[in-house]
Amino acid sequence: MKRLFLILLLSLSSTALAEDVSVELQDGSVLKGKLVSRSPDSITVSTVLGDQIIPVQQLSQKSQAKLKLPSADDPAYLKQKIVGLEKRIQALQAENQQLQRQLVAPASSTAASPAPQVSGSQRTAPSQQQQQQTGYWLTTGSGVRHNSNCRYYMTTKGRPCGPNEGRACKICGG
Secondary structure (H helix, E strand, C coil): CHHHHHHHHHHHHHHHHCEEEEEEECCCCEEEEEEEEECCCEEEEEECCEEEEEEHHHECHHHHHHHCCCCCCCHHHHHHHHHHHHHHHHHHHHHHHHHHHHHHHHHHHHHHCCCCCCCHHHCCCCCHHHHHHHCEEEECCCCEEEECCCCCCCCCCEEECCCCCCEECCCCCC
16 A cells, blocks of 8 residues: 555656646647657657657747757767667667578578479469458468568468468567
């Protein structure tokens, strides 16, 4: 009970520290709420609809002057920005290495086992219209099913499938 009271007290105090603002945008609309954070690039305002991230370019000149946004030349801001960019670079490098491994793996497995000869009458691949009608794609290597909104839909080695074939993708729900 004391823990719940403490959490409630902390959450109320953190919202009390946020500054009430009325921000005018360049299109003339006004956004009212509590200023949660500010940077040279954007501000975050907590409204009844939730947190709204607004780029500085969308703020009116009057609002920009009133908010006194931190300068892009501020050393503390620049250090924070550099740390964020370095983390992003590391994530992109890791993703790039993973993609390179995926490119090499299928090429080496297909080189080891030559493709079987198929006669002209057996080459009846499903048309694109048939593939899109099902709305599902089964990755043959893993047996994972993707729906048409998934980034892996028709981008992996596989075939069209029904809504109940294979395992559902953990990203899109298949």
